[in-house]
Amino acid sequence: MKLIYERSQAGRRASVIPRPAGLPAPEIPDDLRRAEPPRLPEVPEFELVRHFTELSTRNFGVDTGFYPLGSCTMKYNPRINERLVTLPGFAHLHPHQEEDGAQGALELEWRLQEILKEVTGLDAVSLQPAAGSQGELTGLMLIRAYFADRREGEQRRKVVIPDTAHGTNPASVTMAGYELTDVKTDARGNIDVDDLRAKVDEHTAALMLTNPSTLGLFDENIEEIERIFHGAGALMYYDGANLNAVCGISRPGDMGFDVVHINLHKTFSQPHGGGGPGGGPIAVRKILEPFLPAPAVVRKKDGAFALDHDRPKSIGKVRGFTGPFGVFVRSYAYMRMYGPRLREMSEAAVLNANYVLARLKGAYDLPFDRLCMHEFVLSARNLKRDHGATATDVAKRLMDYGFHPPTIYFPLIVPEALMIEPTETETKETLDAFCDAMLAIAREAADDVEILKSAPHHRPVRRLDEVRAAKNPVVKHAFETAPVA
Amino acid sequence: MTQHPFLALTEADREEMLRTIGVASVDELFGDLPAGVRLGRELDLEPALSEHELSAHMADLAARNVDVTRELSFLGAGIYDHYVPAVVDTVLQRGEFLTAYTPYQPEMSQGVLQSIFEYQTAICELTGMDVSNASGYDGETVAADACYIAKHATGKAKVVITEATNPQVRQVVKTYAPGFGLEVVEVPHRDGTTDVDALAAASTGAAAVIFQQPNFFGCLEPAPDLAAAANEADALSIAHVDPLSLGVLEAPGRYGCAIALGEGQAAGNLMAYGGPHYGFLAARQEFIRRMPGRIVGETVDTEGARGYVLTLQTREQHIRREKATSNITTNQTLLALGGLVYLTWLGPQGLRELGEACLALGEYAKRRLQERAGLELVFPDRTTFKEFAVRAGRNAREVIRDARALGVHPGYALGRDYEGMDDVLLVAVTEKRTPEEIDRLADVLAEVAR
Numbered sequence: 057m058k059l060i061y062e063r064s065q066a067g068r069r070a071s072v073i074p075r076p077a078g079l080p081a082p083e084i085p086d087d088l089r090r091a092e093p094p095r096l097p098e099v100p101e102f103e104l105v106r107h108f109t110e111l112s113t114r115n116f117g118v119d120t121g122f123y124p125l126g127s128c129t130m131k132y133n134p135r136i137n138e139r140l141v142t143l144p145g146f147a148h149l150h151p152h153q154e155e156d157g158a159q160g161a162l163e164l165e166w167r168l169q170e171i172l173k174e175v176t177g178l179d180a181v182s183l184q185p186a187a188g189s190q191g192e193l194t195g196l197m198l199i200r201a202y203f204a205d206r207r208e209g210e211q212r213r214k215v216v217i218p219d220t221a222h223g224t225n226p227a228s229v230t231m232a233g234y235e236l237t238d239v240k241t242d243a244r245g246n247i248d249v250d251d252l253r254a255k256v257d258e259h260t261a262a263l264m265l266t267n268p269s270t271l272g273l274f275d276e277n278i279e280e281i282e283r284i285f286h287g288a289g290a291l292m293y294y295d296g297a298n299l300n301a302v303c304g305i306s307r308p309g310d311m312g313f314d315v316v317h318i319n320l321h322k323t324f325s326q327p328h329g330g331g332g333p334g335g336g337p338i339a340v341r342k343i344l345e346p347f348l349p350a351p352a353v354v355r356k357k358d359g360a361f362a363l364d365h366d367r368p369k370s371i372g373k374v375r376g377f378t379g380p381f382g383v384f385v386r387s388y389a390y391m392r393m394y395g396p397r398l399r400e401m402s403e404a405a406v407l408n409a410n411y412v413l414a415r416l417k418g419a420y421d422l423p424f425d426r427l428c429m430h431e432f433v434l435s436a437r438n439l440k441r442d443h444g445a446t447a448t449d450v451a452k453r454l455m456d457y458g459f460h461p462p463t464i465y466f467p468l469i470v471p472e473a474l475m476i477e478p479t480e481t482e483t484k485e486t487l488d489a490f491c492d493a494m495l496a497i498a499r500e501a502a503d504d505v506e507i508l509k510s511a512p513h514h515r516p517v518r519r520l521d522e523v524r525a526a527k528n529p530v531v532k533h534a535f536e537t538a539p540v541a
Numbered sequence: 542m543t544q545h546p547f548l549a550l551t552e553a554d555r556e557e558m559l560r561t562i563g564v565a566s567v568d569e570l571f572g573d574l575p576a577g578v579r580l581g582r583e584l585d586l587e588p589a590l591s592e593h594e595l596s597a598h599m600a601d602l603a604a605r606n607v608d609v610t611r612e613l614s615f616l617g618a619g620i621y622d623h624y625v626p627a628v629v630d631t632v633l634q635r636g637e638f639l640t641a642y643t644p645y646q647p648e649m650s651q652g653v654l655q656s657i658f659e660y661q662t663a664i665c666e667l668t669g670m671d672v673s674n675a676s677g678y679d680g681e682t683v684a685a686d687a688c689y690i691a692k693h694a695t696g697k698a699k700v701v702i703t704e705a706t707n708p709q710v711r712q713v714v715k716t717y718a719p720g721f722g723l724e725v726v727e728v729p730h731r732d733g734t735t736d737v738d739a740l741a742a743a744s745t746g747a748a749a750v751i752f753q754q755p756n757f758f759g760c761l762e763p764a765p766d767l768a769a770a771a772n773e774a775d776a777l778s779i780a781h782v783d784p785l786s787l788g789v790l791e792a793p794g795r796y797g798c799a800i801a802l803g804e805g806q807a808a809g810n811l812m813a814y815g816g817p818h819y820g821f822l823a824a825r826q827e828f829i830r831r832m833p834g835r836i837v838g839e840t841v842d843t844e845g846a847r848g849y850v851l852t853l854q855t856r857e858q859h860i861r862r863e864k865a866t867s868n869i870t871t872n873q874t875l876l877a878l879g880g881l882v883y884l885t886w887l888g889p890q891g892l893r894e895l896g897e898a899c900l901a902l903g904e905y906a907k908r909r910l911q912e913r914a915g916l917e918l919v920f921p922d923r924t925t926f927k928e929f930a931v932r933a934g935r936n937a938r939e940v941i942r943d944a945r946a947l948g949v950h951p952g953y954a955l956g957r958d959y960e961g962m963d964d965v966l967l968v969a970v971t972e973k974r975t976p977e978e979i980d981r982l983a984d985v986l987a988e989v990a991r
Contacts, residue, residue, distance in 0.1 A: 060659050060885055071626065071891035073898055073972060081900040082924055087765055090791050093889040094666035104628055104885050108656070112635040115652030119636025128642050132547055136592050138634060141813070145603030150616045151815030152953055153607060154941065160605030161814045174585055186678035186816070187871040189858070197720065227858035227868035231689070233720035236863045274573040304584045305571060311578045321871060329633075329875025330653035331643040331675060331835060333817030349716075372716035376619070376681045376709050376804075377815025389599060395589035397545055403567050404548050410570055411558040427562075427570055451646065461646050466859070481547065484554040510843070515648040518842040522647070525840035525852040529829060531672050532662040 057114070057516075060097045060107050061533045070101040095535055114516045115330070116460055122486050124412075126431045126463035126475025127222070127270055129300045129322035134393070137325070137386040146385055151377040155362050162361035165353045165378060168388045169337075175391075175398065176296075176316045177309025178339040182348040183379040188297060189224040190374060191317025191336030192264070194349065195293050196232035197371045198315060198340065199262050201347040202291070205369065212261035212290070218247050220271055220467040222297060225264045234261060241469055245273040245424035249280055256288045266295040267311065268302070268429035270467040270475070272409065282312030291315065291344075299323045300479065301406055301430035304399030314341045324387035335383035349374050404480035405430040408487060412478055415491040419498040423470050431477035433470050440472055445501040447472040449508035453500065456514045457493035545589070609812070612945065613978055615906075617928050617969020618757070618953040619680065619707050620815065621807045623785065623895075624973050625883065629809055632882045633875055643835070643870065647850040654849035657837040657874065660881040667787045667884075668801035669794020670823035675835035676877035677869065680804025683820035684710045684751060684781060685717035686833045686867060687800050690824070691749035691777040692721050693866070694831055699723065701747045703740065703767075705730040705756035706781060708958040714751070723748065733760040733920030733930070737770055744774035749800075753781040754790065758955075758967065759903075759928030760920055765796035772797055784808040784821065784880075786926050788892030789900065800824045809883025810876050819873035819880060830856060833867030835874075898972040899927040906970045906979045907931075913983035914990060919965055928969045930955060930962075934991030937966050943989035949982055 099107070117123070123130035141147060149161055169181040185191040196215065203209045215229045216237045229236050237255050240248040247265070256263075263285050268274045275281065285292050294313035300323045308316045320326045320335030328334070340348065350370040351363035363378070394401055406429055413422075413432045420434040439445040451461030451474075463475040478487060500507050512518065544551075550558070555567070564570060571579075590598065609622050616622075633639065637652060644650030644657075657675045664673035677683035688700050700718065702711055704727045711727065718725050728735060728743045735752060744750050750771035754764045764780060771778035779800045780793035785807045793801035806818035824832060830853060838852030858865040887895065903925055910916045910931050919930035933940040937954040944951045956963035970979065 057655075059655070059662075060881075061662065069888045069890055070628070070886045071888065073887075073891055073894040075894065076898060076901050076905070076976060079901040079905050079976065081897045082904050084789060084900075084924065085761070087796075088761055088763075088791055088924075090787065090789055090893075091795065093893060094663075094787065094792070096663060096666060096887065096889045096892060097885045098888045098890075099885060101628060101886070104882065105631060108632040108882060109635070111652040111656055112632075112637040113652070114655070115637040115641055116649040117637045117640030119640045123642070125642050125645070130640075130642055133640050134547065134592075136595065138639075140596070140599045140603075142630075143600065143603035144608050144610045145606035146608075147811045147813055148608040148610050148622075149606045149814040150609060150614060150622065150812050150950075151620055152616050152618055153814075153950070154945065157607035157612070157945070157950075158814065160602035163605070164602050171586060177580075186682065186873075187869070189868040189870055190678065190682070193720075193868060197716065200720075223858035223860070223862045223865065224868045224870055226863035227861075227865040230863045230865075231717075231720050231868055233722065274571075276573050276575070279575055279577055302574075305580060306574050306578050307580055310580060327639045327875075328642045328871070329873075330638050330641040330650070330878070331657075331874030332872045333876060334871035335817075373681070373709060373712040374716055375713065375816075376679045380816035380818075381814035382811075382817050385599070389595055392587070392590045392595055392598070393547070393592070394545070395586045396584045397542075397589050398584060398586070400545060400548060403570075404550055406570050407550070407555065407558055407562075407567055410562045410564075414562045427564070427572065429573075452648065455646070455648055460649055463645070481549070483549040484558065512648050516651050517648055517846055517848040518844050520647045520842050520848045520850050521840045522850045522852070525838040525850045526854070529836075529852055530839040531829070531836055531852070532658070532665045 057110060059533055063099055063103055063107060064097040066098055068098045068100050070099060070104050121458055122482060122490055123460040124462050124476045124478050125460060126477040127297055129477060129479055131325060131479040132481040133325050133327040134390060137389050140389055141382045141385050159361055162353055164388055165384055166355055166361055168384050169353060171391050172318055172337055172339055175303060176339040177307030178316060179342045180345040180348060181337055181339045183337045183384060184349045184375050185336035185338060186375050186380055187334035188317055188319045188336045189228060191338045192224055192228040193231055194374050195315040195317060195338050196228055196234060198344050198347045199291050200232060201371050202344055203261060212259055214260050216255060216260060216263045219469050220269045221266060222295060225295060245271045246275045246277050247281060249277050253284055256284050260288055260290040262291045262293050264293040264295060266298055268298050271424055271433050272428040272431035273424060273426060274429055278311050297322060298430060301402055303402040305402055315344060320383050320387040325390040326383045326386050333380050333383055335380050335387060347371050353378060401480050408478040408480060408482060412476060412487055412491055416494050419495050431475060434474045435470050436472040436474055439498060439501045443501040443505045445505050445508045447474055450497055452519055453497050453508045453511040454493060455512040459490055459493060612948055612950050613981060614950040615952045615968045615982060616950055618967055619804060620812050621969060621971050622812060622973055623807050623971050625809060625811055626886050628886055629879050629882045633879055638878060644851060651848060654837050656878050656881060658849050660877050661837060663881055663884045664821050664823050667784055668823045669792030670801055671826040672829045672832060673823040674832050675837060676873040677820035677822050677834060678873060679818050679820045681710050681713035683802040683822040684714050686822055687779050687802055688714060688723055688749055689721055690828055690831045692723055694777060695748040697746060697748035699726060699747045700749045701726050701728060701743045702751040703728050703735045705735055705758060706751060706753040707757045710781060733758050733923045734762050735767060737763060737766045740767055741770035744771050744776050747774060747776040749777040749779050751779045751781060755783060755786060755926040758920060758930045759925040760923040761926060768797045785895060789896035805880045809879040817873060817876055819876040831866055834869040834872050895972050902970045902974055903927055903929060905976060906968060909979055909983040910986060914986040916986060916990060928967060930965050930967050933964050933966045936963055940990050944985050947985045949985045951982060951986055
């Protein structure tokens with residue numbers, strides 16, 4: 057379809073800007089004045105609406121159908137939340153409004169902090185980080201500040217990460233100025249405790265762990281791991297990407313973790329918007345509270361809510377203002393609609409995942425044969441070995457059956473990985489339809505692999521050439537070319 | 542217990558599923574959790590609310606905020622009360638956009654991918670740059686991202702930032718810098734703008750030089766001269782710009798900047814107490830492989846039809862891990878889409894007219910505050926865009942309190958960030974303000990200031 061720039065005709069417009077009558081604009085000095093206007097689209101309002109409506113029909117969301125994208129927790133996003141964020145008191149509140157004019161917003165933030173403390177089993181929360189990966193980086197900055205305060209900053213330079221970790225973990229380690237220590241996974245899918253023991257010492261600052269891991273497995277040795285790290289004087293960071301498995305069942309604080317980030321856009325239903333916004337609050341143990349980003353949202357003795365900027369040991373600010381407030385509105389609303397019943401949410405997520413796993417494990421390889429938590433990882437290596445069909449082929453063929461594919465080729469330690477996370481959303485009928493499709497695809501691989509190789513057949517485009525895009529990057533519209541039909 | 546509205550399994554479903562799995566109960570599925578790490582009690586949270594109970598509770602919280610529909614506001618300082626047209630809501634509420642994940646599977650995601658490609662084009666057009674990413678978190682963090690680019694592009698260990706740059710931007714850069722191995726040096730302003738010679742002197746040995754245009758005081762910097770001073774020192778010249786100024790002010794790419802970035806909120810996002818918004822980040826072609834975050838590129842499918850994919854992913858954390866150009870994955874795509882819809886709505890003429898309206902209303906406000914309220918401009922010789930600093934005659938926070946009692950928020954107290962400015966108000970005037978509203982501000986300040 058056309059780009060919006062290809063629908064543009066000089067002289068058309070959708071906006072009318074009120075013109076202040078009789079008020080002259082000051083002269084802009086010549087060297088600061090815009091010489092040539094930007095080539096923004098020129099379209100009437102109805103063309104704008106039609107263009108973006110057509111684009112939306114070429115996209116797939118949770119509202120469209122089943123979206124078992126592993127590690128992304130693609131659950132239903134309640135529509136009431138979209139109404140709540142438009143309340144004028146939220147939508148049109150300026151972030152520099154004085155505290156006495158923002159009591160409702162501050163109370164909402166404070167209440168969200170209190171809920172997150174209970175869900176994580178930790179002592180203090182900062183809502184400021186904008187997403188999970190910024191939560192990670194903020195957590196590592198806290199750890200660095202903590203050790204610097206104890207005069208162990210020079211000594212403790214290493215952060216330990218298992219080979220199953222999200223790529224954000226090692227990237228955050230480098231951005232925080234730390235060095236990476238890799239640790240292996242054992243035959244049951246847990247961290248290799250012997251490998252770990254040999255790598256943790258007085259130079260270790262922290263562990264970063266996702267539990268359950270990206271394999272969808274709860275680490276059975278978590279208590280031993282806790283003893284190793286705290287025994288060496290190091291801290292423990294919990295990547296909360298998989299918190300949807302354990303809400304109300306087991307808390308990171310109870311597992312021994314000192315810092316946790318929570319992905320509000322995963323576990324707590326902030327819609328992901330095709331790539332954001334997210335929210336990545338962090339919860340910490342008491343010893344780390346002095347270092348949290350400023351300002352902190354606090355309730356004063358008289359019951360009023362306030363921003364506390366007086367935090368002399370704070371690492372500083374990691375983002376503007378107090379964080380992505382609209383995300384807080386949605387996640388707070390979501391958690392209030394569950395309350396203690398969050399446990400039912402996690403139980404349903406785990407039951408759904410195990411059911412799909414049980415139905416699929418005969419047709420696809422299962423590298424770690426255990427019950428899973430909220431997600432699991434299969435391998436298409438049997439289809440590749442026997443029929444030449446890869447995880448990509450399975451994913452593209454799933455599209456023809458009307459499902460979003462799972463995460464593929466991650467975690468890196470599983471070849472031809474298919475990482476499936478059904479979430480608690482979904483009826484049994486939907487889960488069965490998905491399983492039927494996966495089983496049909498495995499049969500198709502045996503009968504006629506070409507139908508997988510040439511998939512998808514029923515999407516707005518056929519399989520796209522990603523290599524070509526990277527080799528010769530075209531990252532904006534070239535205005536001189538002729539319009540394309 | 543009543544079935545929860547966001548859950549679906551019936552008792553019969555559960556039994557059949559457990560039978561298929563081969564376990565007797567849901568509890569058995571959690572058998573890998575050691576007893577010592579189990580909560581063993583109900584979460585201590587208030588009981589679940591129904592949708593209508595929730596609505597009442599949230600309406601109560603919202604009503605305890607004084608938003609700009611309840612108080613005439615001249616607050617700005619980085620976040621602005623511009624008009625957001627209905628078409629933005631219409632597009633962003635499409636469930637296919639709203640409830641999609643990052644477009645890892647391009648054949649399922651052409652809507653998001655093409656719109657990001659169109660967004661990247663719009664940002665490049667606004668800034669005069671060659672490449673834009675798909676967005677960063679906000680106008681603060683994109684400045685830190687740019688420092689990471691500069692650190693790796695130059696190998697140098699210092700970043701220079703002007704004191705007239707938004708204080709929150711400076712704070713976030715200072716929080717990130719130690720991890721990058723960067724020292725932060727600030728260059729003071731002189732009479733509201735940055736002294737070119739002082740900046741040139743500080744730039745020696747710098748990886749990057751960051752300045753804001755218009756700056757935090759609303760004053761127009763001698764931006765081409767600042768960029769030239771940075772370039773002369775082989776530092777990356779980085780302009781932090783207001784996207785809505787770029788219909789009347791020159792694009793940073795046209796005066797030699799390496800990188801242009803900024804806060805996107807003014808262009809198409811509601812203020813929403815500080816977020817979510819989007820930060821934009823655009824650079825010259827030579828930095829394309831150092832860019833942080835998602836970038837969408839054009840390609841073709843197996844039948845030769847045009848399509849769009851996430852590209853240059855070898856920069857990114859899921860491939861390059863500890864050697865990635867950034868740790869960012871989730872960005873602000875939906876808000877950037879809002880920006881694209883808004884910029885499309887404006888068009889080039891609308892953008893210019895909006896800039897002229899802000900300029901004209903700002904001049905009117907300056908005149909009225911001097912003539913009617915008897916206030917003094919702090920930087921009377923400077924051209925300003927959308928915002929200006931004025932002496933309130935006494936402590937600005939007290940003036941704000943007293944003016945608010947009369948229903949007008951007169952602006953931001955600059956003493957919060959700058960020494961010697963305890964009596965200074967930063968007044969923002971967008972196209973939404975009318976001459977009558979500005980007169981009212983002047984009347985109120987005439988009463989409560991001085």
